[in-house]
Amino acid sequence: MIVGTRKPLEEIKAMISPYKKVLIVGCGTCVAVCLAGGEKEVEVLKNELSLAMGDKVSFDGVTLERQCDKEFLEQLSDVVDQYDAFLSMACGAGVQFLSEVYPEKPVFPAVNTTFMGINRAVGWYEERCRGCGNCVLGITGGICPVTMCAKSLFNGPCGGTNKGKCEIDEEQPCAWYMIYERLEKQGRLDQIMDVIPANNWENQRPRTVIQPGYENLYNTSSK
Amino acid sequence: MDRRNIEESSKLERVLREGHFAFTAELGPPRGANVEKVKKKISYLKGYVDAVNITDNQTAIVRMSSLVTSLLCIEEGLEPVYQMVCRDRNRLAMQSDILGGYAMGIRTILCLSGDHQKFGDHPQAKGVYDLDSMQLAAMVKKMRDEGKFQGGDDIDVPPKKIFIGAAANPFAEPYNWRVYRLAKKVKAGVDFIQTQCIYNMERFREWLKRANDMGLTEKVFILAGITPLKSVGMARYMQNKVPGMDVPEDLIKRLKAAGKEKAAEEGIKIACEQIEEMKELKGVAGVHLMAIEWEHRVPELAERAGLLPRPEV
Numbered sequence: 303m304i305v306g307t308r309k310p311l312e313e314i315k316a317m318i319s320p321y322k323k324v325l326i327v328g329c330g331t332c333v334a335v336c337l338a339g340g341e342k343e344v345e346v347l348k349n350e351l352s353l354a355m356g357d358k359v360s361f362d363g364v365t366l367e368r369q370c371d372k373e374f375l376e377q378l379s380d381v382v383d384q385y386d387a388f389l390s391m392a393c394g395a396g397v398q399f400l401s402e403v404y405p406e407k408p409v410f411p412a413v414n415t416t417f418m419g420i421n422r423a424v425g426w427y428e429e430r431c432r433g434c435g436n437c438v439l440g441i442t443g444g445i446c447p448v449t450m451c452a453k454s455l456f457n458g459p460c461g462g463t464n465k466g467k468c469e470i471d472e473e474q475p476c477a478w479y480m481i482y483e484r485l486e487k488q489g490r491l492d493q494i495m496d497v498i499p500a501n502n503w504e505n506q507r508p509r510t511v512i513q514p515g516y517e518n519l520y521n522t523s524s525k
Numbered sequence: 526m527d528r529r530n531i532e533e534s535s536k537l538e539r540v541l542r543e544g545h546f547a548f549t550a551e552l553g554p555p556r557g558a559n560v561e562k563v564k565k566k567i568s569y570l571k572g573y574v575d576a577v578n579i580t581d582n583q584t585a586i587v588r589m590s591s592l593v594t595s596l597l598c599i600e601e602g603l604e605p606v607y608q609m610v611c612r613d614r615n616r617l618a619m620q621s622d623i624l625g626g627y628a629m630g631i632r633t634i635l636c637l638s639g640d641h642q643k644f645g646d647h648p649q650a651k652g653v654y655d656l657d658s659m660q661l662a663a664m665v666k667k668m669r670d671e672g673k674f675q676g677g678d679d680i681d682v683p684p685k686k687i688f689i690g691a692a693a694n695p696f697a698e699p700y701n702w703r704v705y706r707l708a709k710k711v712k713a714g715v716d717f718i719q720t721q722c723i724y725n726m727e728r729f730r731e732w733l734k735r736a737n738d739m740g741l742t743e744k745v746f747i748l749a750g751i752t753p754l755k756s757v758g759m760a761r762y763m764q765n766k767v768p769g770m771d772v773p774e775d776l777i778k779r780l781k782a783a784g785k786e787k788a789a790e791e792g793i794k795i796a797c798e799q800i801e802e803m804k805e806l807k808g809v810a811g812v813h814l815m816a817i818e819w820e821h822r823v824p825e826l827a828e829r830a831g832l833l834p835r836p837e838v
């Protein structure tokens with residue numbers, strides 16, 4: 303899922319202070335699961351802002367099922383005229399889509415979108431993928447070298463690896479140490495005996511995916 | 526400056542191929558445009574080493590570029606080993622710097638990952654890591670042997686004589702993987718290796734034996750990394766704080782026994798003994814002396830370790 307953290311109140315206040323009536327828009331999917339921008343967080347933010355800003359700005363709150371889907375964003379079409387601005391608690395993708403669907407309305411982010419990751423325990427999330435576009439997990443024993451190695455090395459570990467930990471932090475496991483250990487246990491070290499060639503970085507431009515079978519529908523080919 | 530012939534080879538390569546026991550040292554560029562400081566360091570080393578490594582923003586701290594410092598060395602008649610780390614450049618910048626350096630006489634390159642930016646003076650910086658050190662070595666090899674850029678286009682006058690180096694750390698875990706990683710570097714196209722500072726001779730010998738058994742030392746020249754310990758404090762720091770470093774307790778005991786005044790002298794003695802042993806070890810083609818901010822003591826050390834005079838090649 304996509305993991306985010308709520309922005310500090312002061313930063314949010316500064317963004318919306320020029321407006322009178324603001325709609326806080328939560329998202330019921332990833333950011334709700336990671337406790338950053340779901341229904342509960344919308345309520346908390348609304349109360350904090352109302353308290354902090356008094357009657358200078360009035361706030362309402364609503365939570366859509368997903369802000370990355372037009373179908374749900376359109377549910378706001380009847381109320382959009384009642385507000386001067388939207389404060390979105392979705393991830394960066396949701397904020398942008400909300401802004402695209404209502405281009406005349408100022409939209410502000412209330413969340414810092416942080417990473418794609420996993421739920422380790424309640425309230426504890428860890429990054430796992432940077433969406434590089436050419437997944438090598440099949441070679442690297444299911445451990446991502448791009449994300450989990452501090453230098454995104456494809457042929458590690460580097461000389462700084464320290465008793466299983468990464469040179470940057472004694473708390474951070476060395477990705478390549480883990481890759482080695484896992485592949486060794488699985489008897490698959492041969493997977494990394496050859497040099498993994500330079501990566502084709504696909505995450506350097508905005509990408510569009512059209513799944514096979516849908517090209518005709520949109521009269522285009524997938525990029 | 527006298528630019529060298531485009532066909533002329535690397536001096537370090539000639540020394541090694543002619544079977545001499547090679548000797549390289551290290552020069553850290555200054556934290557500013559201080560040319561005089563570079564020249565001073567060059568003057569300590571010239572004539573006493575076969576080539577000198579020019580570090581590239583070492584420990585992620587900004588310094589005069591390794592490219593330009595290498596060119597200053599050439600100007601002064603000292604052969605540079607141009608270090609390049611993957612942290613600060615993408616493949617475009619790397620290739621253009623390699624070509625520029627080659628045009629001006631650089632013939633030896635050392636491909637490194639680089640210390641993480643977190644350690645340096647700009648911890649907020651975006652690390653590049655477009656390539657890793659093996660992919661960098663493979664790219665340089667392709668430029669040299671195929672005359673092609675990494676992207677596949679032809680190079681107009683490729684760096685045909687460039688001699689490609691990389692680092693190896695025999696001491697970092699997993700130990701078992703270390704020799705395979707060396708093998709990977711050889712596959713990537715590395716011609717010579719300079720190792721991490723060696724203190725644990727026993728473990729180094731084990732690693733070397735495996736490299737010999739796998740036939741790797743016939744394919745790659747190994748220069749053993751030596752850094753004289755200056756004090757007990759430095760030894761402890763290396764032991765505890767520098768990742769991937771293995772300083773055995775008995776070396777620290779030796780420094781302690783020498784007393785505070787004589788610890789540096791003892792450190793040099795240890796280094797000289799190590800170098801003597803390296804000369805006898807099968808598979809070791811030379812030594813790389815990393816005497817950090819001690820460039821002025823390199824001649825004395827070279828003399829005492831019986832590394833002088835350096836061969837004319």
Ligand code: SF4
Pocket residue numbers: 430431432433434435436437438439446447448449
């Ligand atoms: S290799 Fe790329 S796609 Fe696969 S997990 Fe890592 S970043 Fe994500």
Ligand code: SF4
Pocket residue numbers: 450451452453454455458459460461462463464467468469470475476477478479
């Ligand atoms: S220590 Fe391991 S995780 Fe850290 S940068 Fe080196 S290889 Fe990557």
